[in-house]
Amino acid sequence: MPLQNTTEADFEAAKARQLRRRTILGYGGAIAIFIALIEIGHASLPPYLFPSAWEIAVNGFKALRVNYDDLLITLARLAVALLSATLLGWFLGLVMGAFRRSIGLVALPGLTIMQAIPALSLVLVASLWISNPEIRVWLICFALGVPLYAISVYEGIRDLDGDLIEAVDQFRPTKWQVIYILLIPQSFVHLLISLRSVSSLILRILVFAELIGASTGVGAKMGEAQTNFDIATIFSWTAIMVILNFGLLWIIDLVEARLLSWRREVAIR
């Protein structure tokens, strides 16, 4: 029955509220455990090796105040890398899925090989080959993200229910109409699902790429802190990056909730 019945709608809303409460509790619990572990580490090791949670927080605010431009640079790099990798990866996956027996068959092995290349190799080769640090950092993130998105979207399209294609085929659509009506929406589902994992990965690789191949950005600042044996700053930037990742995932969650509201969430009892 449709959710026009108030009682049923209320029940669904109560379930959603309960889920939100549990999620917040889960995150709160995880953060508390991390703080406790940091305090245990701080109590067991010398302070220059393991700062306290308070020191990390104070250092973090200081780092943000003094080096906020480095954070902004990292954010800008992340936005450009994520956007370009998402767009090209999605487009490539879509074309591969739509022309599975030609472009799909040719492109998949290439992307699989790209996916197997260690991130470190990409970082080192890009650092040696490319002099412009911006292009270098972007290329590393882009080369890592594109195959992940493309393969995810391609697999998603392969997963499209044949019954749906048959149902639409009764109207004798053109290839473009099938792409527009079925393949593009189906690819969005898988793009959004992969966005969550790939964006976190790109963020981590970005910091790594900045450490090796750039003189600005959070990664470069962490490199400086390492040279100065400043563990507190390293921990602070790490915490900032974790918060940034949380923020990114929250935005993805909002987009997902908006675009995939038609999906029915199934919970196992």
Added chain:
Amino acid sequence: MRTRQRIVVDVDKVNVKFKGVVAVENLSLQIGKGERVAILGRTGAGKSTLLNLLVGNLAPTSGRVRVADADPHKEHKALQGRIGMAFQAPRLIPWRTALGNVKVGLEILKKPKAEQEQTASKWINQVHLGHAAELYPSQLSGGMRQRVSLARAFAIEPDLILLDEAFSALDEVTAADLRAEFLALCEEIEMTSLIVTHNIEEAFLLADRVILLGRPAKILKEFQTDEVPTPGTPDFIAVRDAIHKMILDNASA
């Protein structure tokens, strides 16, 4: 029987073989405009093969298939918007609302936006789902989904509607309800339809003519439903038993 203005489906001495196995044997069948024909038969009797021939997914090994004066296999585009189909499962697009699903065929036929909206709304109301037009398939019950599927097939106002066991996955009350709605819609616009089913009562309830298929697909017997007792009455039981026997005899032969 109605007065036939023209032939919509013309299957003439069709044979279909898959790797030497005969699936359809010398099958001939004509359906006139506005006529409703039911195909009855056991699993593997070639009912789906017949549907595939009619929609053009399959070419006959020999013989001729015409739908609305076109060869469905060779003249694929000529039949655009002229065949509507409802399946056993509703097969709705999950990210489209009920109304959006009904619009699919109209979009493919490139009808103007206003006409798409108007026609889809008309058909969603015809199947009594006006209140659920903006709900997604996951928010609809099985019967409501199947109604949307029927509305989607009817919305393009095709020359021929094919039902592939469209009511078999529903509970009896919902199925009876939908059968009545289907009949009313067909009567209203004089729709030609071919109904494939396992259900003997359903075949006689919905069709003007019932064709019993043997294995491989060949006509065992043809019934005019107005010459047979009404389904559900005690007299119909004898007809049903006779059909059962014919099917069993054919299987053992």
